[in-house]
Amino acid sequence: MPVASAVGIHHPAQTLKSSSALPATILEDPSRSLSQESFDVYASYQRILENEEIATPLAAILALTELIEHSKAGTMFELVKELHDAAEILKRRTTNAISLNAGTELFIAFVTLFPHESDSFADLKTELVKQGQKYAAEALTYRSKISELALDFIKDDSVILTHSYSRVVMQTLLRAHKQKRISVYVTEARPRGLGVKTYEALTAAGIPCTMVLDSAVAYVMDMVDFILVGSEAVVESGGLINAVGSNQIAIIAKAAKKPFYALAESYKFHRLFPLSQYDLPTHTDDILSFPRHAQRPSPALTARPSVAPSTSSNPLVSGHLPIGRSKSSTSSSQLAMTPEQILRNPKVDYTMPDLISLVFSDVGILTPEGVSQYLVGMFAG
Secondary structure, rough: OOEOOOOOOOHHHHOOOOOOOOOOOHHOOOOOOOOOOOHHHHHHHHHHHOOOOOOHHHHHHHHHHHHHHHHHOOOOOHHHHHHHHHHHHHHOOOOOHHHHHHHHHHHHHHHHOOOOOOHHHHEEEHHHHHHHHHHHHHHHOHHHHHHHHHOOOOOEEHHHHHOOOOOHHHHHHHHHHHHHOEEEEEEOOOOOOOOHHHHHHHHHOOOEEEOHHHHHHHHOOOOOOEEEEOEEEEEEOOEEEEEHHHEEEEEEEHHHHOOOOEEEOHHEEEEOOOOOOOOOOOOOOOOOOOOOOOOOHHHHHHHOOOOOHHHHHHHHHHHOOOOOOOOOOOOOOOOOOHHHHHOOOOEEEOOOOOHOOOOEOOOOOEEEHHHHHHHHHHHOO
């Protein structure tokens, strides 16, 4: 399978001219406001996100598309300002806005670069709304395209390690399971514990699957053939922003000479160039900070492990065992991280491009260098 470079890959303006239409279930909502004065871009964004098939960047694009539909702007300058203001509102009201920013950045770039021959500005806005909806409809097929590309790299009897939960990774693994024999190790992925969701979905599909403690990744690495992860964003350096723990998995994979593959839809390509973990927009002075006045935690503040609830009877999966305690313990206190301690930890981290083998995307199979070239071309106009 040849690896694509950034040369000759379609521009967003071409993608946004797709002929497909967005499913009516996403567009039709009787509660939607019809006046610009009462339009709430964040409420629109949250409503769109209720559809589990819609990723954060796409929800942001659709929310901005609705804003254009309700906008009373009379010039392109006014419209672009409205879009930037709305993007800032979404950013301020979202805890982790990295993926969201990738979507708003892409859409605003499209609006400013859009070639048109409209008779009036009102006609132009109508056309922009249509193109935004068409793009979102086309984007819903990207995971299928990516899974098809990745399938050739998954051999029979492959043992795969994946981290946290990713819709495109799930679709790829389920597709591979229909044609090949695969087994999957899934990390627990604290603090959100989304690895449990992956484990349950794969097990329900009949895929042999085992949960792995985040601290046991090095232990299991020699037993896997390659690593498959999703992404919050792929940045201009070709690096990856994903659920915290991805970076350490990539470091261990590199040391063990195991391929580390990232799957990412092109709307997650982000014009951001972090040099370290501390350059991420999500990093604050509170993350991994030392408390000013060290004190013993109160038993009232202790919490069960930060793993998603589960119906599984397996204690590791259900999260019923506190960290460092056995079930037979008679102590009323539990040795677990407090909510305050969890909040002082990052939710995402940055994986350097030299740790990534390939990026599978709807625009092709890219090297990290290819991602850089694609992003440069994408925003060059």
